[in-house]
Amino acid sequence: MLSPGTHLLPHRGVTNARIVAHLPLIVPVDCALRAGGEVHVWREGRLVFFDDTYEHEAWNRSGETRVVLILDCWNPYLTEAERAATGELMAAIGDFDRECAQA
Numbered sequence: 001m002l003s004p005g006t007h008l009l010p011h012r013g014v015t016n017a018r019i020v021a022h023l024p025l026i027v028p029v030d031c032a033l034r035a036g037g038e039v040h041v042w043r044e045g046r047l048v049f050f051d052d053t054y055e056h057e058a059w060n061r062s063g064e065t066r067v068v069l070i071l072d073c074w075n076p077y078l079t080e081a082e083r084a085a086t087g088e089l090m091a092a093i094g095d096f097d098r099e100c101a102q103a
Contacts, residue, residue: 002066007059013052016075017086022048023069028062042068
């Protein structure tokens with residue numbers, strides 16, 4: 001959900017092991033996504049896929065809430081072994097983060 005008047009400043013994801021999918025559910029006017037230098041205006045029910053390691057930002061300049069379901073998908077170029085290794089690495093990072101938070 002992106003509240004009215006919100007702007008998610010330009011940022012990048014941490015790994016290209018995934019592709020991000022956006023499924024727009026509620027999209028008021030004047031809401032958009034810029035990814036890889038291209039501006040995309042969402043259309044309800046139409047999926048958008050992008051590699052979030054490219055700089056991207058989103059904004060809602062309307063007076064209504066924008067709702068987009070965000071899904072992380074495996075990069076289709078990863079092998080099964082790379083997916084397994086990445087999954088184990090992400091689990092280990094999660095364990096490390098939880099341990100640090102308890103310390």
